[in-house]
Amino acid sequence: MKNFRILCACLVCLSGSLAAQTNAEETPYSVNEGTMIGFGGYNIKNSYLSFGDDIKYTGKGVHVLNERMRMIHPRVSSQQMFHVDLSLCKNPAATISAMSGIVDYSHGYHYRFEPVPGLKLLAGTSLRGMLGIVYNTQTGNNPTAINADIDLNLSVAGIYTLRLRNYPLTLRYQVEAPLVGVLFSPNYGQSYYEIFGLGNMSDVIKCSSLHNKQALRNYLTVDFPVWTFTVRTGYLNNLYYTHVNKINVHHVSHSFTIGLVKEFIAFRGKQLKKKHLYQSAYY
Secondary structure: OHHHHHHHHHHHHHHHHHHHHHHHHHOOEOEEEEEEEEEEEEEEEEHHHOOOOOOOEEEEEEEEEEEEEEEEEOOEEEEEEEEEEEEEEEOOOOOOEEEEEEEEEEEEEEEEEOOOOOEEEEEEEEEEEEEEEEEEOOOOOOOEEEEEEEEEEEEEEEEEEEEEOOEEEEEEEEEEEEEEEEEEOOOOOOOHHHHHHOOOOOOOEEEEOOOOEEEEEEEEEEEEEEOOEEEEEEEEEEEEEEEEOOEEEEEEEEEEEEEEEEEEEOOOOEEOOOHHHOEOOOO
16 A cells, blocks of 8 residues: 555656656747837938939928737747838938838848846847838939848847836837848839839949948837837938949938837737746747
């Protein structure tokens, strides 16, 4: 009887250990999704549109950014960003307007380090595609300019969660810069009819790197709870310069952003209520 009791106790302990291990292994990875809207100041220049090399158009703009981040491995996370950017700028004399629209999408992966509790350091790469259009209201032969490129980006970020009197704040700073890619640019004075109508595609697709393109995205955010919601607010700075086929393109923006964040399981499509039942890539 005594041996039987010992055997039963061992089985109970073993089953408990296996159940705990199974629950840890089955704890799902959640998706952290934030949708932001931003407003700010813009500064653009495009010598293809006869802006002049020294004339910069300034104005206001609005953008929408959707971001998703999730763990795919205990040390690796994925990140997707979809960004739509619209602006209206004028020349220094306020006599000519230029309207700009940009759509870009990036998908990347980061390796993660956690040197101290609450701090996550991320380093990795992303593939980014961009299509931009600038329209100059001044009458001319070429009132529209098209910018398109695909880049391999370097990306680093830091995410830190702290508490102020038990009130949680999550701070994030991320910076991305293109390393190498390809871009589309007409030759100086060449019309789009020559390119797409007559098929003169010579020298309009160029390799890009630091010698002819410099770009940077700075992203600083703070997450904090408000009632049952999580609010994300921050600052987004985009810098974009190209010098290709004797055409200079300059696009700079500084924006204040605000939006909402949610955590959910992707295949279930449900927002999570109990945060201890999932593994977040962000918090």
